[in-house]
Amino acid sequence: xxxxxxxxxxxxxxxxxxxxxxxxxxxxxxxxxxxxxxxxxxxxxxxxxxxxxxxxxxxxxxxxxxxxxxxxxxxxxxxxxxxxxxxxxxxxxxxxxxxxxxxxxxxxxxxxxxxxxxxxxxxxxxxxxxxxxxxxxxxxxxxxxxxxxxxxxxxxxxxxxxxxxxxxxxxxxxxxxxxxxxxxxxxxxxxxxxxxxxxxxxxxxxxxxxxxxxxxxxxxxxxxxxxxxxxxxxxxxxxxxxxxxxxxxxxxxxxxxxxxxxxxxxxxxxxxxxxxxxxxxxxxxxxxxxxxxxxxxxxxxxxxxxxxxxxxxxxxxxxxxxxxxxxxxxxxxxxxxxxxxxxxxxxxxxxxxxxxxxxxxxxxxxxxxxxxxx
Numbered sequence: 001x002x003x004x005x006x007x008x009x010x011x012x013x014x015x016x017x018x019x020x021x022x023x024x025x026x027x028x029x030x031x032x033x034x035x036x037x038x039x040x041x042x043x044x045x046x047x048x049x050x051x052x053x054x055x056x057x058x059x060x061x062x063x064x065x066x067x068x069x070x071x072x073x074x075x076x077x078x079x080x081x082x083x084x085x086x087x088x089x090x091x092x093x094x095x096x097x098x099x100x101x102x103x104x105x106x107x108x109x110x111x112x113x114x115x116x117x118x119x120x121x122x123x124x125x126x127x128x129x130x131x132x133x134x135x136x137x138x139x140x141x142x143x144x145x146x147x148x149x150x151x152x153x154x155x156x157x158x159x160x161x162x163x164x165x166x167x168x169x170x171x172x173x174x175x176x177x178x179x180x181x182x183x184x185x186x187x188x189x190x191x192x193x194x195x196x197x198x199x200x201x202x203x204x205x206x207x208x209x210x211x212x213x214x215x216x217x218x219x220x221x222x223x224x225x226x227x228x229x230x231x232x233x234x235x236x237x238x239x240x241x242x243x244x245x246x247x248x249x250x251x252x253x254x255x256x257x258x259x260x261x262x263x264x265x266x267x268x269x270x271x272x273x274x275x276x277x278x279x280x281x282x283x284x285x286x287x288x289x290x291x292x293x294x295x296x297x298x299x300x301x302x303x304x305x306x307x308x309x310x311x312x313x314x315x316x317x318x319x320x321x322x323x324x325x326x327x328x329x330x331x332x333x334x335x336x337x338x339x340x341x342x343x344x345x346x347x348x349x350x351x352x353x354x355x356x357x358x359x360x361x362x363x364x365x366x367x368x369x370x371x372x373x374x
Contacts, residue, residue, distance in 0.1 A: 001343065003107045003350070004090060006033070010099050011083035011092040015050070017072040017132045023050025026071045026099075030126060031055075033106055037113045039124070044140060050128030052137050054144065057119045062364020065122045065357070066148040066321070067109075068141075068312055069102040070130035080337040088343055095341040096331025101154030102126065104328055104346060108353035116361055123148070130312055133277050138315055145319040150290065150366075152353070153313040153325040156334065156341070158305050161348060163291070164325035165283040166306030167314050168214060169249055171241040173274030175201060175260050180267065181226065181233035191231025192267040195224040198235035200264035205239060208255055214244035214308070217252065242308060243280060278314035286322040293366055298355040327353060 010029055014022040031041050031053060039055035046052070050071060073094040075081070083092040094100065105124060113119055125144060127137035134141065145151065155164070179194030208217040217239060224235025241252050253276075260272035283306065291302045305326075313325035329349055331341035360366060 001346065003103055003346070004085070004343070006106070007090065007095065007100060007103045008083045010103075011094055012081065014075075014077045014081050015071055015073050015094070015099075016076045017049070017074070017129050019077065020046070020048060020050050022077075023071050023128045027051055027053055027126065027128070030071065030102065030106070034109075034124060037109055038119055046128070046136065049136055052125070052127045052140060055124040055126075057122050060120050060364065062121055063149045063360065063366060064147060065360060066145065066151040066316070067105045067122065067124045068151055068153045068316060069098055069105060069124070070127045070312065071099070071102070072128050072131050073097070073099070074131050074335050075337075080339075085343075089340045090343060091338075091340045093339060095339055096156040096329055097334035097339065098155050098328055100331065100341045100346065101156065101328025104349045104353060105152075105154050107350045108357055111350070111354040112357050112361060115358065120361065121364055122357060122360070127312065134312055134315065135277075137312075138278075141312055141315045142319055145316040145321050148316075148321055151313070151316045151321050151323040152327050152356075153311060153316070153323065154328040155311045155313070155325050156328045157326045157330045157345060157349060158303070159330060160303055161330060161345065162303040162305040162326060164307055164311075164313065165281075165287050165291075165304045166244065167278075167281040167310050167325065168242040168244055168308050169276060169280030169314065170278055170310050171249075171252075171274060171276040173239055173241070173256060173272060175237045175239070176271045176273070177201070177224070177235040177237075178269050179233050179235070179265070180231070182231045184229045184231055188231065192233075193231050193265055194235040194268060195232035197263070197265040197268040197270070198222060198224055198237055201237060201259055201270070204259045204262075205237070205256070208252060210248075213248065214242070215248045215252070216240075216242045241276075244306070245282065246280060249276065249280060278310045278312075279318040281314045281317040281323065281325075284322075287324060290322055290324065290366075294356055297359045297366075298352055300352055300355070
């Protein structure tokens with residue numbers, strides 16, 4: 001497992017999203033390794049965030065593949081930085097989310113290059129801000145995605161090496177409410193209670209949740225008021241939407257607008273702001289056809305799952321690209337100081353991806369016809 005030495009190298013470099021120097025140092029290593037395989041680097045420089053990099057191979061006729069990952073992690077300097085291992089596991093920030101996944105992609109491409117001496121129609125995109133919501137890279141990923149037919153994403157695999165065919169969409173919004181302050185003891189009736197309005201909106205927003213189909217609306221933060229003796233002149237709600245269907249997204253957005261514009265307490269006004277951060281990734285027939293073909297060419301059973309969490313797979317899938325996620329190693333404890341990844345799953349994932357990409361190099365259309373996987 002010599003590739004674990006490369007993983008150790010990049011794990012020991014802090015790449016917290018806001019640590020531009022650290023993220024760019026990771027990028028420098030990845031660039032060196034990919035360029036050794038014949039890739040050309042397109043660097044999308046950023047002033048305050050780490051640079052995003054697209055590694056480009058030679059193009060010929062046939063199906064175009066994008067391999068997608070991110071270099072950033074969630075812990076700032078001094079919190080959780082070191083790589084360690086035992087007989088079965090590796091530990092450290094990003095071993096499964098998702099420096100480990102990037103190493104899987106890299107090693108599969110190394111295997112491909114060693115066999116063929118060239119790589120065609122496969123590009124790799126590594127962004128620098130996925131852990132903070134991909135606010136900067138989202139537009140770039142969306143634009144680039146349109147150039148590809150299939151995307152494999154290297155977030156962590158499921159416990160039984162499932163790949164991910166569905167991810168919830170997510171949006172974050174805030175509602176700022178204005179009322180009117182007055183003395184709660186002397187002029188109570190002159191006040192317009194923004195906190196009371198917020199409570200009505202909270203109840204109506206919560207009613208939008210439908211657990212049977214995976215829709216949740218969570219008001220995670222409420223602020224308002226001045227003190228116990230003052231009718232509250234202002235209040236705010238910070239909320240998140242998650243949904244599994246495009247129709248639910250539309251329903252939620254319409255209802256959110258209505259609730260924000262409704263005055264449950266006479267005289268209050270409200271302003272809604274926010275956006276859909278990542279749209280839903282819905283399982284579809286193109287994914288099914290691709291998975292069935294992968295099983296045939298690799299002789300490996302592919303189990304699937306849907307997840308409530310989001311990734312940049314959502315962004316690519318929303319552009320109509322056939323997208324499968326979860327091609328990284330299996331791990332757990334991600335976003336905690338106990339993050340770990342199973343060593344044996346690296347070998348399994350590298351073997352799977354090597355077989356997939358090797359077949360693609362020999363038959364650029366996966367022998368299915370491009371129309372079946374678009």
